[in-house]
Structures are given as C-alpha cells and as structure tokens.
Amino acid sequence: MLLIKCPWCGERDAHEFSYGGEAHITRPENPDKLSDEQWADYLFMQKNAMGPFLERWVHAHGCRRWFNVRRDTVTHEITAVYKMGDRPPERTA
Amino acid sequence: MSQQRNRLATGGRIDRTRPLSFSFNGKHFEGYAGDTLASALIANGVRLVGRSFKYHRPRGLLTAGSEEPNALVQLGTDAASEPNQRATQVELFDGLEAVSQNCWPSVGLDVGAVNNTLSRILPAGFYYKTFMWPKSFWKYYEHVIRKAAGMGRAPESPDPDCYDKMHDHCDVLVVGAGPAGLAAALAAGRAGARVLLADEQSALGGGLLGRRAEIDAAPAAEWIAKSISALQAMPEVQLLCRSTVAGYYDHNYLTIAQRLREGSDPGRRCDKPRQRLWKVRAKQVVLATGAHERPMIFRHNDLPGIMLASAAQCYINRYAAKPGDIAVIFTNNDSAYEAALDLAEAGVTVVAVVDVRTAAESPAQAAVRSRGIEVLYRHAVVAASGRRRVSAAKVMALDDSGESVSGAARTIRCDFLCMSGGWSPAVHLFSQSRGKPSYDASKACFVPGQSVQAERSAGAARGSFALAECLTEGHEAGVAAAAAAGFQRPGRPAKPPVAAKVDEAPLQPFWLVPAAPPGAPLNKHFVDVQNDVTAADIALAAREGYRSVEHLKRYTTTGMGTDQGKTSNINALAILGQTLGADISAVGTTTFRPPYTPLTFGTIVGRDIGALADPVRMTPIHSWHVANGASFEDVGQWKRPWYYPRPGESIQDAVNRECLATRQAIAILDASTLGKIDIQGPDTAEFLNRVYTNGWKKLEIGRCRYGVMCGEDGMVFDDGVTTRLGEHHYWMTTTSGNAARVLAWLEEWLQTEWPELKVYCNSMTEHWATVGIAGPFARQLLSELTDDIELDPKAFPFMTYRAGTVAGIAARVFRISFTGESSFEINVPARYDLALWNTLMTAGEQYGITPIGTESMHVLRAEKGFFIAGQDTDGTVTPLDLGMDWIVSKQKDFLGKRSLARPDMLREDRKQLVGLLPVDPQEVLPEGGQIVTDMDQKPPMNMIGHVTSSYYSVNLKRSIALALVRGGHKRHGETVYVPLENKVIAANVSEPRFYDPEGKRMHA
C-alpha cells in the first residue's frame, strides 16, 4: 500500500485517497468549437505511461483536497507532490 | 495410549512434566508441552503423515519448519476446523485432533494411489493434456478429480472464532529471530529505535533452537534467554513470536499474521481472538529470514523416513525425538556433518555419511571420522528402497565428472535417511519487496541483490550461513537500520555477540543424482514432493519447449502447492538449467508472491464481518418503522422502509393500499435519505449553470428547480431539485444512493478546474431530516400544524420553498413532488424528526394518513413517468434519450454538452425511454425482460431493448412499465413482445406518462 504525502495533512496510507487519473488535462475553453476528434481526445485519451507519471489524487477520507503527484508507475516511487494549479517541480537526479 | 518409543530420556525444550494427549488419523498418542504435532509424531514413531497430491504416494515429514511440503493436516473437526496446517508448525495441545489430507478413504488404504501405478501415463502437463480435451468433458472429470485430490476440507458452518487487526508503525522491523535477527534487534533497540521483532515460531531463537552451538562462550540457549530479557527491558521494543511476516508491499508496508492462542488450539473458545493481522509501516526493515535446506534428488527420495539433515538435528536437539535408530546421511556440504554428530550423540547409529565431494580436512569431517562413522566420499545415494518407509539406501561411486555412477552398488540398511543439498536463503520477502535475487555460484544459491526499498538482509538470508557471520551481520544490520531511521547509539559502539569461526570445506553443487543404470528413467526422482513433480517431468517440459521458468512452473505445477516450493524451487531451476545447458543464473527464479505461508480468510477479514462488514445508515425515525412492521430495503448503505404490511397482507396488497391512500387521501414518506448539499458563495448560480444541463441564472430566491447532471460523456449521472434559499445560498438534493458521489463531483470541478469560483459545498444529508406528505389532504393537515406559512396555492405555489414553523419546529417546507400529488416536503433538524413524524401521524389520523415505503413511491412516480437515475438509466443514457430535450439548454455550455453532439448521440436508433402497456392489463412485465418486435424470428432474436421499471398500478387498474427501446420515441403505438421462459407478453409502446399527464394534481 502506497504512502502518500497529502500537501495539507502529511503522510497517510493510500486507502485514505482516491485516484483521479492523469493530471494537467485542461477542460477546453470552447467545447463547441472542437472537432469530434479533439473532444474525444480530451474525454477519453489518457497516457498509459510506464515510468514517471503526473496524476491526480484526492484525500477523500481526510481533508478532501485534490492535488497532483508524480509517481513512477513501475516502482510506485513518489517523487513529487504539488498543489492543483502548480506545475510539477523540476526533477532532481 | 502408545508409548513415546522414540523419545530421548533427557534434553530438548519440552516439558516432560506436562504430558498432552492427542489423536492423529483416529489413533491416540501422547506428547509433551513444547512439542509440535510433527515432533510428537516422530516421538511416537509415526512415519506416514500424508499422501502426495497427484500420485498419492505415502509421505513422511521432510522438514521441521514452515517449509514442510508433506505433512499437511486437517486440524479439528468442528466449525473452526482448519485445513492445510503444517504439522511442523502446529503446537501440540491437549485434545488436539488431526487427520492427514489427500487420503481417501484413509492414509493406509488410499484409492488414489492407483495414480501412482499409472504415473507413467501421468507426466508433466497431464491435466492440461488430458482433462482439457474435449472441453465439454471437464464436468465429468472434475468431480472425480476433486474427490480424490483436494487440499483438505473447508469447514461447513460459520467460523465461531474472531480475528483481529493491528495497525502499527516502527523504526525497524526485524523479520526472523534467529541469531542474525536477535543481534539486529538488540543493536537497533540499544540505539533507541522503535523495534518490532517478528518470528513465525513459538519461541524466539530461530535455527539456534535446533542446534548445539555456543555464543559468547556459553550455550546458545543462554544467549537467547539473555537477549530476550534485554529486549524486553527496552520500552520501545516489541517481540512477536508465532508471527509470520506474510507480505512485503510498496513503501515498506508489511503484513504479519500472528497466531494468538497458546497452541493455536482451534477448538478452545475464549474472549481472545484466534489470530491477528498486523499491518505495519516500517521505516527500515531487516530481513533475517534464514535459509531453507535443499533435498537431494535421487530415486524414491520421497519415501517416509527421508528428511532434511537439519530437520533430524532439530527433532533431536529441540524436541528430544529420534526420527529412527539407524541413519544414513547424504550430503554435498559440511552442515550435515554437524547433524551426524548430534545424531550420534543422541544414540542414533549413523552407519554412513555419503558425500559427493572428495575428502577434505575440515573440523566437522574430522570429528565425524574420528567417531568411527564411515564416510563414503565421491559417492551418491542413487536410490532408496522400502515399502511405506525407507529401509535401505543404494549407494554407488560417482565418476570424475559427477554426471554418472558406476561400479557395484552397495545397499546400506537404515531406518531413516538424512539429506542436505545445500542451503537456499529465504529471499521470499526480499523478492516481494521487488528486489531481484542474484545467483552466487560460490555458495550455489540465490542471494538478495540490490535493495529497492528501505531494507537489508543479514545472516543466512543473504547467504552467510556460518553462525559467527550471522551474529556480526545481524548486529551491523541493526546498527545501520537504526541509523538510517535516525537513531545512533551515543558513546562507543556496542560489541556484536561472538561465536567461534569454524573452517568449512566448500559445498559442491549437486542438483541431480545420475540415473542408475545410466539412461534409466528419472520419474521417481522427486523434485517437488507436494505436487509430485519429478526430474523427468522437468526434462519433458524443457523438451516440449517450456524454457521460461515461469512457464515451467505452470506446466509442471512445480512450486505451485501451498508450500510455494520452498524446498523445491531452486532444485527445479537447476535441473531446468542442466537440461537446457544453461547457467542457473540465466534461468532465474520465479516470482515470490505473498503470503509467505498461507493465511486463513478469517485473518484477512478480521472483524469486518456480519454487522461490521459494511456500515448501516438509519434515519432518525428508523425505530418507528421497525415498531410499525416495515419491511426494509437497502438503498446504498441506507435501510429504507420498503412497504408497511398489515397482518395478512402480501407486498402487492400493501402497495395497493399505500398507492390508493396517496392519490385519494394522504401519504407520509420518510425521505431523510435524500442527499442534501448546502451550497453557498457568490458564484453558485454560475456553478450550477455549469453542472446542470438547464439554466440557473434566473432562479429567484424562494424558488426550486429540477435539474439533471451529466458526466462529460453526456450520460445522465444524477437528478434532483435545487432551491435558492438566499442571495448566495442554495440547497441541492440528490438521489439517496448518489449523495456522496455528487458531492465529490462538485468538489472535484471546483478544486481542479474552476478554482476561481467562490462556491462552498457541505453535506447536510444527516443534519436535516425530510418528511414528505402527499395527497388531497396534505395541505389541510399542514394547515393545522403551522400558523406562519401561508399555504394557499397562490401564496405558496408548486416548486417554491417557505421557511416557517411546523408542529412547533423551525422547518423548511418545499413544494416539490415525486408522486405527482400535491406535496409538501418538510425539512427539520434531524433531532426533531421523530417528533414531527409522530405529530403528523396523530394529526393526520382523521384524514387516513398512510405511511408509504419506497415500493409505492416507485409505483407512483412510474405512473407519472419520472425516471430513477440508476434504474431507468445505466450510464449509457442521455437526457435526450429520456425524451427530456426541454431540460437541455441550447444557449450555454455545461458538463457533457459537447458529447451530446457526437455522432453516436445523434443516431436515431439509440435506446430511448418509453412507456409499455401490456396488452393484458393483469400481466406485469418482469424488470430486465428483453424486448423484440417479431416473434417469428429464430434465436438469437433481435433484441431492441429491455424493461427498466414495471409495476401493477392500482390507481390505473392495470400494469405499466418503463423501458429503454431502440428508436423508442418513434415507436409509440407499436406492439412489442417480451419472450419469457413459458410465455410471451405483448405490450403497446406509449409515452412514458400514464397518470395526470398535465400535472394538475401536483400543482394544485
């Protein structure tokens, strides 16, 4: 079970959180102006990364806040936790 | 009662003053406190403990520990009976009852043993090759195979015991309390770290418990006792015995299965739980899990009486139980010489040590020779013989290559045979932590490779088998783990415990005894004794192309038993490598998976059973419903009154009565389960405009509006009424089952996409209770209970809200209706709910007030054609499919709007909501019934939809239904059919509105 560091509450077990899929997918400004393909890309297509992945989590059984995580999908190593709206921190070696 | 004829007069860690009686396969025996079932059987001279899984060959004890593949027993006979218990781990208690598994009808006379004589036609992959074809025959084979095979029996009644869970954190978790683990725990504990030391055995000490060794110039037992006292004196150290670390998961999360009762007596009832599952988050882990001795692979190496050398040594030293009187020892390394000396010391006649190596000048070998024990160097045991137990070993000389034997065979009589093929570190937990074991050719074993998580291995677990090394490595690992967790011992470093260094002659890898004579079959050279996999099976699998170790495992089933191949995997890999001409390091290991040893479901489930399996939510007037005979239904976690039967009434009778009362007099409904979300903030109208499909910017204060929410895919997600209470204050209601999901949905959009909106949501579902009254007398009744709310329809019209006092309680009253009658939904703080309900019931008596349940509510709303999200919709239905174009705004964007313009949403043959009126008005369609247009077609028929809601409507004096039908909006007037098992029901498609279509009654 993962240990996730909520930016507001600190480290908690994964079962307190819910997963929200890929991060940084922005809802289009004017959906009406998009082609079906563009809308489908927003709606359905998420990366299936093997390795570092930027994703969203919510502390559903805690403070109920959403935040972003950079997690390696192979090793489950979490290398960054940052707030909604922020850009991912630079990767350190 | 039999005598314990193989019990030594002195020694061992048993208490001869506490005799215990037990039964095994129906026979009665006696043992002592401190025994395991296995050691007690040895002491009583019982050799045959079980039968193998496939060939049902007679089997005896191979080991003395948790890696035991053969001695699987069913413990106890009652509801707490446990299958698959390893006799080597079952602590003896008075009255213990155990029977062997895999034997039918008995261990001595076994019908399945016919498989043994047929073994020539039961090779690797036999089950796949034979029973899988033809596939349709599997049902015939299956019950025969299951009866003869079977891994014990599951108890048939509920488990009377309770189980527990513990969540814990520690700085250093030490796994294994042998010399390395104890030394690590001492070092980490002295540094001040919070230490958890867990060991699967009933006593701490690990392998030391079965050996005669010296530490710090005293017997090991003294060092163990001193170490335990020292650890117990440290307030931050916890010692757990009978506790198997079962799984190693991500981020240093480990599970420990702890057996709590003395003797693990399943028959004894007490307040204490039987087992406890620990869930531990450790900053650092020290794996001191020891090593497993490997069997030698020769012909008939599975006969009872053939066991690992360390096991024989352990039975003698720890339990004072002699496996026999005359022993032959077969080895490729020095550790078995220590066993030989201990056996001789206990009075066993060791007739020969058969060693595949050439003679070497090691102290152990010299000691054995000087005792007068014959050592046959460069020899191998090529076969064992005996019926049901070993009676002789056939020994031949090895050629220089070691790949064949020659010369005359010598038969050596014995009554047990000890073997040692070297040691395999228990890298299971290391592997579970995602570390990759690497092959150490000099030690002929896989050792832990690079750490992936915060763990380190020490002692035999990392291939350092000598006691002196175990102690220093354990100590160093403990110091390092504590330091990594932030604990450093002040002052000068503590000294590690010391054992004398012993020179050992190197082991010689020796994986498979050559066939004698050369070319003879290897089909009785057993590799995996639990699953009856032989060297011949592995060679066959390799020839058939199963070259990957993972494929080999599945095809031959090697390592797939309940022991997970602890004594067989490495031998199997090596033999595969030899067959393929590949190096064992290139073959690699299979993946080790949790749990390390089997767990009972009870341990995993803990207390989450029965009433605690899932929370039950009840409204504040639940007790009234119970007292008044309600039948309940589950709506999510809620218990809701389903209907209120009077004596002698069927469900249909009760629902008819409730439905008539609603339309003719007055109904009262507990609607407190409705989801309620308080939404405040200056941007709320804008927010609602985005999440609902219709417009919200012009809703006046005091007015209610119905809304539908869609996902971004355009599918209906939830619906409900939202009311504007104040300038920036709204009150949203959701369906009962969806309340939490809707709140999460709103929060997600507010936090992740629209943080600029000033909107704040709070769940109010439990704070406010809701009582609905509906029907022609509802207004009259309410007028008697309020004097500050004007109830005239002009002053308080449909879809508005008023605050006031009802029955002396501050209340919010909404004129909304799900039944289609003139209704008032009265909301009061939850603690006044019962008072309100009782007042309404009393005051309403003269009007015939009738409590109605969810079933009547569903009938009444279906009469009106109101859909229920999740019943008439299923995540593939848009508002347009429901015929609700009027609620979909053309002007503004909203969540899901763009999806409604996707080509698939515009198809004319989408499934759309319609009404169905059965041609026979007394026939009620079954919900879920499939709909077809043409009864003349052959199966599979073209199904155009299904019934989503269906009832008998007493108000309409006929049956009605709602259905999703392809192109349904254009089918009104058509006749369709629902074919059932014994009949066909014809129905006419209609508008989904059957009662008061203009809505005059609810506006009244």
Ligand SMILES: [Zn+2]
């Ligand atoms: Zn939090």
